[in-house]
Structures are given as structure tokens and as C-alpha cells.
Amino acid sequence: MTPITPRRSALYMPGSNLRALEKARGLPADVVILDLEDAVAPDAKAAAREQVCAAVRQGGYGAREVVIRINALDTPWGQDDLAAAAEVAPDAILIPKVSSPEALVAVGTRLRRLRTPVRTRVWAMIETPLAILEINAIAGAAHDVDTRLSCFVMGTNDLAKETRSRVAPGRTAMLPWLMTALAAARANGLDILDGVYNSLEGDAGFRAECEQGRDCGFDGKTLIHPNQIAAANEIFAPSVGDVERARAIVAAFALPENAGRGAIAMEGRMVERLHAEMAKRVLDLAEAIRRRESDSQS
Numbered sequence: 001m002t003p004i005t006p007r008r009s010a011l012y013m014p015g016s017n018l019r020a021l022e023k024a025r026g027l028p029a030d031v032v033i034l035d036l037e038d039a040v041a042p043d044a045k046a047a048a049r050e051q052v053c054a055a056v057r058q059g060g061y062g063a064r065e066v067v068i069r070i071n072a073l074d075t076p077w078g079q080d081d082l083a084a085a086a087e088v089a090p091d092a093i094l095i096p097k098v099s100s101p102e103a104l105v106a107v108g109t110r111l112r113r114l115r116t117p118v119r120t121r122v123w124a125m126i127e128t129p130l131a132i133l134e135i136n137a138i139a140g141a142a143h144d145v146d147t148r149l150s151c152f153v154m155g156t157n158d159l160a161k162e163t164r165s166r167v168a169p170g171r172t173a174m175l176p177w178l179m180t181a182l183a184a185a186r187a188n189g190l191d192i193l194d195g196v197y198n199s200l201e202g203d204a205g206f207r208a209e210c211e212q213g214r215d216c217g218f219d220g221k222t223l224i225h226p227n228q229i230a231a232a233n234e235i236f237a238p239s240v241g242d243v244e245r246a247r248a249i250v251a252a253f254a255l256p257e258n259a260g261r262g263a264i265a266m267e268g269r270m271v272e273r274l275h276a277e278m279a280k281r282v283l284d285l286a287e288a289i290r291r292r293e294s295d296s297q298s
């Protein structure tokens with residue numbers, strides 16, 4: 001089984017903002033996304049590309065995953081962004097506005113020709129109506145190893161723009177698309193991160209949206225401000241109670257008297273072997289987070 005990589009918090013920052021690129025080296029986000037796309041004005045694109053590549057080359061991001069979001073490949077900057085990002089080989093290159101599996105095959109082919117190390121993975125933004133309609137084919141691109149596809153990132157602002165839906169508390173309009181993308185990701189072995197919350201405060205609305213994303217099954221949330229990191233890290237991690245329950249379930253199925261049983265009763269509830277598998281994942285995630293946090297302190 002692939003080891004779990006915690007991705008509770010993925011903080012975007014404009015590639016044109018040197019202060020943010022530096023500050024990110026000390027922030028407790030699991031992932032930093034150095035953005036060349038929507039957070040950067042057209043006149044600043046080339047300078048941002050150079051600045052982001054210099055920051056990745058310089059390093060200092062510790063255990064955090066470093067991801068470069070490039071401009072779409074059909075824009076004036078996309079191809080140069082891809083070549084420059086490939087050269088500095090971050091943990092992943094995030095491709096915006098992916099609407100077909102062919103787009104990912106083209107990226108993978110270019111990365112192979114550029115001899116980019118295979119440790120650099122490809123992440124895809126899911127943020128167009130067409131991507132939602134084609135989602136299983138896009139997720140299926142992960143089976144072509146050349147595409148390097150390993151994670152989806154929901155672009156809820158672009159989805160709202162393109163569909164003319166409103167981003168409202170509870171996200172009623174967005175939920176079917178979020179869950180469709182989530183099902184496609186899981187069916188094809190991909191991780192998936194929820195979209196951003198546009199208020200800069202770590203307020204009650206933000207916590208509620210993190211809890212909704214966690215309950216939907218997302219691995220973490222994309223963020224726009226350092227204020228949002230602590231709540232995302234807390235909410236997307238198993239709680240102390242989750243870990244205790246998980247340990248009890250794993251221990252119960254390890255008892256000799258339960259060896260031949262598919263279902264047992266615990267505290268008035270039915271617990272099946274599938275719950276033991278889920279419990280094992282909770283324990284593995286908690287351990288991966290513990291290791292990540294001790295790595296960032298050393």
C-alpha cells in the first residue's frame with residue numbers, strides 16, 4: 001500500500017510575492033502552492049516564474065510538499081512555465097483548468113522529454129464544467145504512468161464563475177460536483193483537496209466548510225491565508241477520540257475469539273471488518289501526521 005502523505009492544509013501564495021514565498025518556509029502548512037496563475041497579474045508573470053523557480057532551487061521548505069501552479073498550457077505563459085517548473089523539479093506541478101485526459105497525457109509527454117525526475121508528480125485543478133462532465137476519464141489518466149497524475153484540486157471559484165452558481169454557506173450548488181470529483185478520484189486511487197474559502201479570517205464559516213470537506217472525504221483544504229492553516233490541520237487530522245476508537249476496533253478484531261467473525265458488536269454498534277480497515281487507515285494517517293510534525297520541528 002502507498003504510504004499516506006498528510007495534505008490537510010495546502011496554502012496558495014502569489015509567485016510574485018517574495019515575502020509570502022519566504023514566510024511559507026516557516027508556516028505549518030503540509031503543502032505550499034507557489035502560484036503563477038490567477039494570483040499573478042499578466043505583467044508580472046515572467047518575473048514571478050523566475051522568483052518561484054529561484055525559491056524552489058534555494059529550498060528551505062523542510063517536510064512541506066512544494067507545488068508550482070503553472071498557467072494553462074494554451075495561455076502565452078503556460079509552456080514556458082512548464083519547462084521552468086520541470087527544471088527545478090518541485091514535488092508536483094499543478095495544471096489549471098484541466099478538462100480532458102489528453103491534456104494530462106500532453107503534460108506527461110513533455111515532462112518525459114524534458115527528463116524531469118519522476119518524483120515530480122502532476123496535480124490537476126478540477127474547475128471547469130467540462131472537467132466535471134469528463135471527470136472519470138480525467139481521473140482514469142492516472143493509470144497511464146506517464147501522466148504522473150496523483151492528486152485533484154477543486155477550483156471552486158472558477159467553477160462558480162463558469163456555472164454562474166453562487167458560493168454560499170453550505171455550498172448546496174457545489175456539492176454534487178465536489179462529490180462527483182471525489183468519487184472519480186477515489187475510484188482511480190487519487191488524493192483530492194477541497195477548494196478555497198475566500199474570507200481571510202479563520203472564522204466559524206471557515207471551520208464549518210473544513211468540517212464539511214472532511215465529512216465529504218477530502219484529504220485536506222486549499223487555503224489562501226496563513227490564518228487558515230491551524231484550523232485545517234486540526235479538522236483534517238483524526239481527533240484523539242477517533243484514534244482511541246480506531247485502536248479499540250483494530251484490537252477487537254485481533255482477539256482470537258473474533259478471528260472467524262465478519263461483524264461484532266461494540267458499545268451497542270455493529271462493527272464490520274471494513275470498519276477495521278477504515279480504523280487502520282485512521283491510525284496510519286495519525287502516525288503520518290505525527291512524523292510530519294516531528295520532522296518540521298527538527
Ligand SMILES: CC(C)(COP(=O)(O)OP(=O)(O)OC[C@H]1O[C@@H](n2cnc3c(N)ncnc32)[C@H](O)[C@@H]1OP(=O)(O)O)[C@@H](O)C(=O)NCCC(=O)NCCSC(=O)C[C@H](O)C(=O)O
Nearest residue numbers: 012013014019020023035038039155156157158224225226
Ligand atoms: C489575500 C492576500 C493578498 C492578503 O494579503 P495581506 O494583505 O498581505 O494579508 P495580511 O496582512 O493579513 O498578511 C499577514 C502576513 O501573512 C503573509 N501572507 C499573507 N497571505 C499569505 C499567503 N497566502 N502565503 C504566505 N504568506 C502570506 C503576509 O505576507 C504577512 O506577512 P508579514 O509581512 O510577515 O506580516 C494574501 O493572503 C494572498 O495573496 N493570498 C493568496 C492569494 C492566492 O494565491 N490566490 C490564488 C489561489 S486561489 C485560487 O485561484 C483557487 C482556484 O483556482 C479556484 O478557481 O477556486
Ligand SMILES: [Mg+2]
Nearest residue numbers: 038127155158
Ligand atoms: Mg481557478
